Amino acid sequence: MLYIGFNRKIFMMELDALDKQLVALLQEDCKKTTKQYADALQLSKTAVYERIRRLERTGVITGYVALLDKSKVNRDFTVLCHIRLVQHTKENVLRFEREILKLEEVSECFHVGGDYDYILKINVEDMKSYREFMITKLTAINNIGNTQSSFVINEVKNTPSVHI
Amino acid sequence: MLYIGFNRKIFMMELDALDKQLVALLQEDCKKTTKQYADALQLSKTAVYERIRRLERTGVITGYVALLDKSKVNRDFTVLCHIRLVQHTKENVLRFEREILKLEEVSECFHVGGDYDYILKINVEDMKSYREFMITKLTAINNIGNTQSSFVINEVKNTPSVHI
DNA sequence: TAAATAATAGAATATTGTTCTAATTTTGAT
DNA sequence: ATCAAAATTAGAACAATATTCTATTATTTA
Known part of the structure; x- marks a missing residue:
């Protein structure tokens, strides 16, 4: 864990196997539906939805962009x-x-x-x-x-x- | 224009000023709503929607991905x-x-x-x-x-x- | 072991994407 | 320049998805 300033602890987010799978999918294509990721991970829509929000909130995911030819x-x-x-x-x-x-x-x-x-x-x-x-x-x-x-x-x- | 094979013409897609603006926005953040892009470009939802589909169909946009820290x-x-x-x-x-x-x-x-x-x-x-x-x-x-x-x-x- | 916390599933709702129709603009030939 | 054809656009209607909510289950930790 990192200590920043006085007594402010920032914890390194722990990514479990599902998070890593999810991040891999999002790095390939971030425009699929929550249900599609949910099916791939064998989770419910809500579970995936909350995981994505957490990855965004903790700064693991910094953004979503279009790629050009x-x-x-x-x-x-x-x-x-x-x-x-x-x-x-x-x-x-x-x-x-x-x-x-x-x-x-x-x-x-x-x-x-x-x-x-x-x-x-x-x-x-x-x-x-x-x-x-x-x-x-x-x-x-x-x-x-x-x-x-x-x-x-x-x-x-x-x-x-x-x-x- | 490019000629490929026998009589197969592939036209280089012409991007007008609105397309270029749109592409720039999508390269910054591809997760905004169609309405948000529409407002930025002073166009209707449908116009923007069709432009994005055309950019995808013609291969200008090759995909959408999440970026990580x-x-x-x-x-x-x-x-x-x-x-x-x-x-x-x-x-x-x-x-x-x-x-x-x-x-x-x-x-x-x-x-x-x-x-x-x-x-x-x-x-x-x-x-x-x-x-x-x-x-x-x-x-x-x-x-x-x-x-x-x-x-x-x-x-x-x-x-x-x-x-x- | 029990209480507290976090994660998950499924249903309900809100938002957005997508399609449709008609109007407008642009293009291209004459 | 003028007209027909094609493409683009706007706004409404609809369908799909995101988001929230509630209850349940799993996990942590004291």
Whole structure:
């Protein structure tokens, strides 16, 4: 259990086997009816309903979203861009991250250890728009040392879900 | 428009401004009521309902999923793992990808050009389980040359959605 | 072991999704 | 530009589902 502040205990939610099954189903498809999940878990509608509400209330489930076919919306040119900063002062790091958050082309950005400082996933229409993005938006950010772009040839697997 | 096979025309779906707004809303939260989207777009329930059905039917929307707080399910140790293959024959590539698809710890895997051949996103509980994963599962796959692991220090941004 | 708490099932109700009909708008050919 | 055809939309009617409620059962804990 975690202790936060003074005497405020936050318990890690315990997920039993049914919760885990349920979460797995919801990560695959969150639009089925309560009855369908209930049948899969051999529970009543109410039991499943209450479990889902609890998963939401405790923050295990953070939201429900639609997924798109990127090729159908002209955003299937994906690049994994590695970035090194020049200076790593707190101000520089925070400013860089703040600027990155403004860029709609960036769907993921991780601060990492190792060869580079940041790894970004960028979704644009084509190479031309990537070049435009790089020149006018990304490298326009101060303090970027150098970058290395890995162009995605094929998405072998790409899911927002995690196995638990 | 795309021509596939003999005289079979597949039209790229045209998304108007309302479709784009709607898709943006659905990528943020797909569990609102039709009426809520209708109000946001200043349309009737039916209009929105039909637009959503069309987006689904044409494959723009591929599904609806629940998102989890990885820290709440003990999977918030994220690693971006770069992999080089020894040989790049078609058989080797396909076999490697087939093996990767079996690994539940891997949520994303991209075949990329550049320094490395593949970049994987791996979600596990902690460094100990990552080590275990590396030894018993990943490097157990044949034909892997070398790997470079970038450990995630901080998720600046991480969304499955794309801006259109 | 007993009391308290939490989880579950099934029924009742409220809300929302889905279909239907008619009106309106848009498209495409002449 | 004009008209017919097709697609989109609004509002009402209906069907399905979510949500709440009550009682029962299971689980915890003192």
